[in-house]
Amino acid sequence: MVTATGGPATSGGDGEGPTTVQGAASGRAEPRHVPVAAPGPRAPRRILALDPGAGSTRVALDAGDRLAADVLDAMAYQIGKAIGAYAAVLAGRVDAILLTGGVVHSLRVVSGVLPMVTWIAPVRLYPGEHELDALAAGAARVLDGLEPALDYPPDGEGAQ
Numbered sequence: 001m002v003t004a005t006g007g008p009a010t011s012g013g014d015g016e017g018p019t020t021v022q023g024a025a026s027g028r029a030e031p032r033h034v035p036v037a038a039p040g041p042r043a044p045r046r047i048l049a050l051d052p053g054a055g056s057t058r059v060a061l062d063a064g065d066r067l068a069a070d071v072l073d074a075m076a077y078q079i080g081k082a083i084g085a086y087a088a089v090l091a092g093r094v095d096a097i098l099l100t101g102g103v104v105h106s107l108r109v110v111s112g113v114l115p116m117v118t119w120i121a122p123v124r125l126y127p128g129e130h131e132l133d134a135l136a137a138g139a140a141r142v143l144d145g146l147e148p149a150l151d152y153p154p155d156g157e158g159a160q
Helices: 055-062 066-089 107-117 131-143
Strands: 019-022 029-032 097-101 123-127
Touching: 055 066, 066 107, 097 107, 107 123
Parallel strands: 097 123
Antiparallel strands: 019 029
16 A cells, blocks of 8 residues: 555555554654545446346357456355355354255356355255245145244244
8 A cells, every 4th residue: 555655554544534654754653634536537337137047148248248247246256255154153054055046047156156155065056936936835835734934033033
């Protein structure tokens, strides 16, 4: 990090308030306001709606669309991060990781997620969009009295 005095930084500049730098002459940490250049003209915004498993997304990727690739890579990163967070909450006691839905049709997303999570537990892929069918079947079992409805309180104490 380059500082106003050329000395080493002692705390990061996050854009909020002064950055603390090591003073060149005194050796003390001194707050300095580092001017930030005004942003230049904005490029026109492009709205990107992607279905990771859709043909149009594959066409965009094949055409070298960098934004489409970046969005799918970010999606894979967020999925991997969430799985890791859940594994931490479960204290590592994870039997399996199930990836479901249309996103599993995207080789780019799946190949981005797998290296982040395979050390936690075996990963099973269930491509397709059967989530709503499963939810409806579960609700039907409850309504038919075949299984009890479970209540998950917000305090995380578990099912009642």
